Amino acid sequence: MDKKALSVFRGIIFFVGIVVILVLFISFRNEENPEPWRYNYFWVSIAVSYLVVFFPVFFPPRDENSSGGVFSGFAMYIIACGAFVLVSILLAILVSLGLFKNLTVPLSIQLVIFFFFLIEVYLSVLTTSHISDVAKSGAEKRTGIVELRNLSGQLTSLASALGDENASLKNDLAKLSDDLRYLSPSSDTAAVELENKMFILLKEIIADPVFSTPGASNSNAVKKLAEVTLLFRQRKTIY
Secondary structure (H helix, E strand, O other): OOHHHHHHHHHHHHHHHHHHHHHHHHHOOOOOOOOHHHHHHHHHHHHHHHHHHHHHHHOOOOOOOOOOHHHHHHHHHHHHHHHHHHHHHHHHHHHHOOOOOOOHHHHHHHHHHHHHHHHHHHHHHHHHHHHHHHHHHHHHHHHHHHHHHHHHHHHHHHHOOOOHHHHHHHHHHHHHHHHHOOOOOOOOHHHHHHHHHHHHHHHHHHOOHHHOOOOOOOHHHHHHHHHHHHHHHHHHOOO
16 A cells, blocks of 8 residues: 555544544434533543544654654654543543533643643654754764775775785775774864865775776875875864
């Protein structure tokens, strides 16, 4: 069942539930009831509780980047809905049994619980959004580091095919690749700038003739790798 069909089916269930509540309300209504307000309050509470139960179904927490925050938000939804529904039904039963002389007390309690329900809904949305934003920020910070690690890994793989005359270059590339594994992500502007410079230099090293032409000089690659190493040391001091 696709999303559209699921949405239609969900709407049908909701509509059928409303019809059932309305039919029951009409069926059990007694025109000779001396206190019709008790009967009306009972069924209005049932109807409102039904609407609240369906609230998270129609308006679920949104998680744009699958950070997992939706689970926390939905849990808060369920707690808020459950509390309101339980209190509302309990008050409805107590009113129908004649334990309240008027609607002042039960209605006041119900309004207070509904107010807390709205607060919980707001907090659940806020929590989901915050977790999503934190996850997104962390992913953005890791992007530059991941690209550098991938490039250095490629260079290390390419260098493994070089001869003994390039042993120093191979060792330096392997060390850089290992060092990048422990570099902490950062959203600092200076850190991002350094990472970009390192990325450009590594791309230039990959294109160096030493990796594609047998017997080619490695002097240019060594020089650029030294620049990358210097930039790495500067970047390492930024958190």
